[in-house]
Amino acid sequence: MTELFKKYADTFASVVPFNWSEDRYLILDFTDQNPDLEFVDLRNSASFSTYVFGKLRYANAVVGVGGYNEHRTIYRRSAHFQQTEEPRCIHLGIDIWAEAGTPVFAPLAGRVHSFANNDNFGDYGPTIILEHQLENQTFYSLYGHLSLESLEGVYEGKTIEKGQQIATFGHFPINGDWPPHLHFQLMNDLLGQKGDFPGVCTLREREKFLQLCPNPNLILGIPGL
Helix, strand or coil, X not given: CHHHHHHCHHHCCCCCCCCCCXXXXXXXXXXXXXXHHHHCCCCCHHHHXXXXXXXXXXXXXXXXXXXXXXXXXXXXXXXXXXXXXXXXXXXXXXXXXXXXXXXXXXXXXXXEEEEEEECCCCCCEEEEEEEEEECCEEEEEEEECECHHHHCCCCXXXXXXXXXXXXXXXXXXXXXXXXXXXXXXXXXXXXXXXXXXXXXXXXXXXXXXXXXXXXXXXXXXXXXX
16 A cells, blocks of 8 residues: 555645644654653643643644654553553554644545544544545545544545545543544554554554554655654
């Protein structure tokens, strides 16, 4: 799918209302290389949010980005990522950190595959998965940490047009108890799941899931990621 995404790179609609060539954005680091994280109470969503948006204000940025294939330490905040012998720590999507209420748009036409409110601390909260086709190849896009209102009027099979608004960023605690952001992820195969798909995997499963989940920046087109 990677080559196919590259082929159509200039045709995708924007997923969020930011111009990556004009709007100032900050790449946020959530690995153990970021010394700030030692001093942030990540289990306290308000404190975590104050940190994220403080970083954006300090950088005079309107939005924060990053995360694909990032080995993160922040998942230690939630038992949701510690349910197996090996904790999940490799991020499979790109996060876009911006104010709650920020609109979300479909990058290309498709249909609603499934949706759910994954209502656990540290989970996705309201989630929508779209199904798309490019040259008869099927793939899926996932939108996590949405507002509860984003699920109103949604049903499986609903037709979605390219560039159509499908959701808005949610606020904690509704969005899985995270600072407001969008988790955007691509999948070649949903492995039979509906309304949910791992957004974080273990180190051992890293290569497997990176094959299943191509780099979302092939659609987003954010320079520097």
